[in-house]
Amino acid sequence: MTLEDLRELAGHEQDRQTKFRFRILYCSSAGCVSSGCDDVKKTLRAALDAGGFAETCELIGTGCLGLCGEGPLVLVQPGPVMYRHVTPAIAQRIVDEHIAQGKPVEEHRVNLADPFFAAQTRIVLERMGTINAESIDECIAAGGYEALGKVLTEMAPEEVVAEIRKSGLRGRGGAGYSTGLKWDIVRKGKADQKYVVCNADEGDPGAFMDRSVLEGDPHRVLEGMAIAGYAVGANQGFIYVRAEYPLAIDRLRTAIRQAEKLGLLGNRILESQFNFRIDLRIGAGAFVCGEETALLRSVMGRRGRPRPRPPYPSESGLWGKPTLINNVETFANIAPIIAKGSAWFSGIGTPKSTGTKVFALAGNVRNTGLIEVPMGIPLRRIIFDIAGGTPEGTEFKAAQTGGPSGGCIPKEHLDLPVDYESLATVGSIMGSGGMIVMDSTASMVDVAKYFMEFCMDESCGKCIPCRVGTKHIYLLLDKISRGEGSAEDFGLLKELCTMVRETSLCGLGQSAPNPVLSTIRFFQEEYTRLLKPPTEFADGGTGGAHASVSAEGKE
Amino acid sequence: MAQPDTPHTVHPSGDNRFKLLDRAITKHQASGDALIEILHAAQGIFGFLESDLLVYIAQALRLPYSRVYGVATFYHFFRMKPTGEHTFVLCSGTACYVKGSAEIQKAVEHHCNCKFGETTADNAISLISARCVGSCGLAPVAVLDNAVAGKLTPDESLRRIRQWQEERKEEAA
Numbered sequence: 001m002t003l004e005d006l007r008e009l010a011g012h013e014q015d016r017q018t019k020f021r022f023r024i025l026y027c028s029s030a031g032c033v034s035s036g037c038d039d040v041k042k043t044l045r046a047a048l049d050a051g052g053f054a055e056t057c058e059l060i061g062t063g064c065l066g067l068c069g070e071g072p073l074v075l076v077q078p079g080p081v082m083y084r085h086v087t088p089a090i091a092q093r094i095v096d097e098h099i100a101q102g103k104p105v106e107e108h109r110v111n112l113a114d115p116f117f118a119a120q121t122r123i124v125l126e127r128m129g130t131i132n133a134e135s136i137d138e139c140i141a142a143g144g145y146e147a148l149g150k151v152l153t154e155m156a157p158e159e160v161v162a163e164i165r166k167s168g169l170r171g172r173g174g175a176g177y178s179t180g181l182k183w184d185i186v187r188k189g190k191a192d193q194k195y196v197v198c199n200a201d202e203g204d205p206g207a208f209m210d211r212s213v214l215e216g217d218p219h220r221v222l223e224g225m226a227i228a229g230y231a232v233g234a235n236q237g238f239i240y241v242r243a244e245y246p247l248a249i250d251r252l253r254t255a256i257r258q259a260e261k262l263g264l265l266g267n268r269i270l271e272s273q274f275n276f277r278i279d280l281r282i283g284a285g286a287f288v289c290g291e292e293t294a295l296l297r298s299v300m301g302r303r304g305r306p307r308p309r310p311p312y313p314s315e316s317g318l319w320g321k322p323t324l325i326n327n328v329e330t331f332a333n334i335a336p337i338i339a340k341g342s343a344w345f346s347g348i349g350t351p352k353s354t355g356t357k358v359f360a361l362a363g364n365v366r367n368t369g370l371i372e373v374p375m376g377i378p379l380r381r382i383i384f385d386i387a388g389g390t391p392e393g394t395e396f397k398a399a400q401t402g403g404p405s406g407g408c409i410p411k412e413h414l415d416l417p418v419d420y421e422s423l424a425t426v427g428s429i430m431g432s433g434g435m436i437v438m439d440s441t442a443s444m445v446d447v448a449k450y451f452m453e454f455c456m457d458e459s460c461g462k463c464i465p466c467r468v469g470t471k472h473i474y475l476l477l478d479k480i481s482r483g484e485g486s487a488e489d490f491g492l493l494k495e496l497c498t499m500v501r502e503t504s505l506c507g508l509g510q511s512a513p514n515p516v517l518s519t520i521r522f523f524q525e526e527y528t529r530l531l532k533p534p535t536e537f538a539d540g541g542t543g544g545a546h547a548s549v550s551a552e553g554k555e
Numbered sequence: 556m557a558q559p560d561t562p563h564t565v566h567p568s569g570d571n572r573f574k575l576l577d578r579a580i581t582k583h584q585a586s587g588d589a590l591i592e593i594l595h596a597a598q599g600i601f602g603f604l605e606s607d608l609l610v611y612i613a614q615a616l617r618l619p620y621s622r623v624y625g626v627a628t629f630y631h632f633f634r635m636k637p638t639g640e641h642t643f644v645l646c647s648g649t650a651c652y653v654k655g656s657a658e659i660q661k662a663v664e665h666h667c668n669c670k671f672g673e674t675t676a677d678n679a680i681s682l683i684s685a686r687c688v689g690s691c692g693l694a695p696v697a698v699l700d701n702a703v704a705g706k707l708t709p710d711e712s713l714r715r716i717r718q719w720q721e722e723r724k725e726e727a728a
Contacts, residue, residue: 034693067692068691202689205650206650244688244689281591284591284594284633286630286631287686362650363649364653364654368650403649436653438653
C-alpha cells in the first residue's frame with residue numbers, strides 16, 4: 001500500500017459512512033462494559049433490525065465517551081445527541097423515538113454544552129467516541145496513519161526529531177522530560193539495533209487514561225510508535241501493557257494485526273524502505289515496572305527490579321541497545337504534531353508545558369470520567385466547572401494528583417495553573433493523570449497511610465531505604481492514626497520521609513514519601529490532633545477506637 | 556514453525572494440558588526472555604502455578620529453577636495456589652478507597668471468615684485484592700467471577716456472596 005492507496009481507502013470509507021442516515025455509537029470501554037453496555041448493544045441491534053433500520057442506521061462500538069460515572073453512554077450522530085444511564089428499555093426508546101420519529105429521548109439526554117465537554121481541548125482524545133474502536137478503516141478515514149505517510153515520504157529522521165523538539169512536548173508519564181531531547185539521544189546512539197518501547201503499565205491507582213486511549217484509539221499509539229521508530233532508527237517496538245487491562249490487550253492485538261495486513265506495520269511500510277514491528281509484552285502486576293529500568297527488565301522476562309541510572313535506557317536499554325521509552329499518551333500526541341505542525345501544538349498550553357493533558361477524574365465529584373484540558377488551566381476550573389464540584393452537602397478538601405508518588409493540593413491553591421512546574425511548587429507532581437478529589441469526609445492521615453501501604457507492598461526490595469523505610473513510615477502512620485503516636489513519633493516520621501526520599505534507588509522510593517510530606521505540609525493539624533499529649537500515658541483502655549482521642553496535641 | 560529442540564512426548568502424568576503449554580513454549584522458541592509470557596500461558600492453562608509446573612518450565616527454557624520461581628513470585632498476577640470456585644476481586648485503588656472500599660472489605664471478610672488473599676475453608680470463594688482495575692468512574696468496584704460490578708455497597712456484596720453460597724448448597728443437595 002502506498003500513501004495514495006491509503007488516501008483512497010480513507011475516501012471509500014468516508015463515502016460508506018455518508019450512506020447512513022444515523023450512526024449510533026455506544027461506548028465500549030471498560031467503564032461502560034461494567035455498567036452493562038453489552039445488553040444495551042443487543043437491544044439496539046434487535047430494535048434496529050425489527051424496525052427496518054438496518055440499512056440506514058449503523059451501530060458502532062466506540063472508545064470512551066468520557067462521562068464514565070453516568071454509563072452506559074450512547075451517542076447518536078448527526079447531532080450529536082448523547083444519552084446517559086441507558087438501559088435496554090431506554091435503548092428501545094432511542095430507536096422508537098429518536099431514530100424512527102426524530103424526537104430525542106430528553107430525560108436521558110446529556111447536555112453537551114455543559115463545561116464537562118465544552119471546556120475540554122481534545123488532541124489525544126480527538127477520535128475517541130467518533131470512530132469504531134476496532135476498525136482500522138474508520139481510523140484511516142478520520143486521518144489515521146496520514147502523519148506516518150507524511151514522515152516516510154517528506155521528512156528525514158532528523159527533521160522529525162527537530163519537529164518534536166520544537167513542539168515542546170514533554171513526557172506524559174509524569175516526570176515531564178523533553179520528548180524531543182530523548183529522541184535525539186536515541187537517534188544519535190550508534191548501534192546495529194535500537195528499540196522503541198511504549199510504557200502502558202499504568203499502575204497508579206485511580207488512573208485510567210492510558211487504558212482508555214488503548215481501548216478507544218489503539219492505532220493512534222501504533223502510529224506514534226512507528227514515527228518514533230523511523231525518527232530514531234529502530235525497527236522493533238514493544239508495548240508493555242498491564243495484565244489487568246484485558247480489553248486493551250485485545251484491542252491492541254486486533255489493531256496490530258490490521259495494521260500489518262495493510263502494510264502500515266511490518267516490512268516496507270507504505271512501500272518505503274522502513275521496517276517496523278510491534279510486539280506486545282503483558283505485565284504481571286508490579287507497580288515498580290512503571291519505572292523504566294524495571295520495565296525493561298520485565299520485557300526481558302526478569303523480575304522488575306530497577307537499576308541505578310546512568311546509563312539511561314536511551315543509551316543502554318533492552319539487551320544493552322539504545323532504547324526509547326515513552327508513555328502511551330506521549331506517543332498519542334506524536335501524529336497530531338506531525339500532521340498539524342509544532343507551531344500549532346506549542347500554541348496550546350503554557351510556554352514551558354505545551355499541549356494538553358488527559359486526566360482521569362475520580363473520587364468525590366459529580367462528574368467522574370476522562371477529560372483532556374490545555375496545560376496551565378486553573379485547578380479550580382477542572383474541579384468546579386468540568387467535574388461539577390463535590391456532591392451536595394460536602395465541601396472540597398483536596399485534590400490528589402500523581403497517585404502514590406504525588407501529593408495533594410488543598411483549597412488555598414485552587415487557582416494554581418496545572419502544569420509541570422506549578423504542581424511541583426506545592427509538592428505534588430503532574431503524574432500520569434490520575435486526579436482524585438477528596439471532600440471534607442476524608443481523613444488525610446488515612447489517605448497518607450493508604451498510599452504508604454501501597455508503596456510498602458510494591459517496593460521491589462532491592463534497596464534498603466525503600467524496603468525498610470516505607471514499612472516503618474507505614475507503621476508510624478498506623479500508630480498515629482490509631483491515636484497512639486507521640487510527638488516524638490511524628491518527628492521521626494518526618495525525618496524518615498526525608499531519608500527515604502533522598503536515599504532510595506529509584507523513583508518509587510524517592511517519591512513514596514510525597515503523599516505523607518504533602519499532607520503534613522497542608523494538613524498538619526490533622527496529625528497533631530491525633531497525637532498523645534506528652535505528659536499523659538494512656539493505658540490502652542480505649543482498645544484502638546480513635547474517635548475519643550484527646551484533642552489538641554501540643555507538638 | 557520451529558520445532559522445540561527437545562521434543563516433548565506426552566507428559567508422564569498423562570496430562571494433556573502439557574501439550575498446550577509446549578505449544579506456547581515453542582511459539583516463543585523456548586527463549587528465556589519470554590519467561591513471563593510463558594508463565595501467563597501456563598496460568599491460563601492450569602489455573603495456577605504449582606512448583607512442579609515451574610520445574611517443568613525451567614527445564615524447557617533451560618533456566619535455573621530459582622530464576623523461574625523468583626519471577627513467578629515477584630509478580631502479583633501469578634498465583635501459586637488454586638483459587639476457589641468463585642472469586643471476589645475487590646479493587647483497592649484510590650478512587651475505590653475514597654468511596655469506601657474498606658467497609659466492603661470489612662463486611663466481606665467478616666462474613667466469609669477469611670481475609671483478602673485467602674480462600675474460604677470450604678474452597679468456595681477466594682477473596683482477592685486487586686490494584687486499580689481502571690473503572691474508577693464506578694468506584695467502589697469489585698470483579699465478581701470476571702464480571703465488573705460498580706458502585707458496590709457492603710450489603711450488595713454480601714447479597715452476591717450469599718447467592719453463591721446458596722447455589723452451592725443447592726448443587727450439593
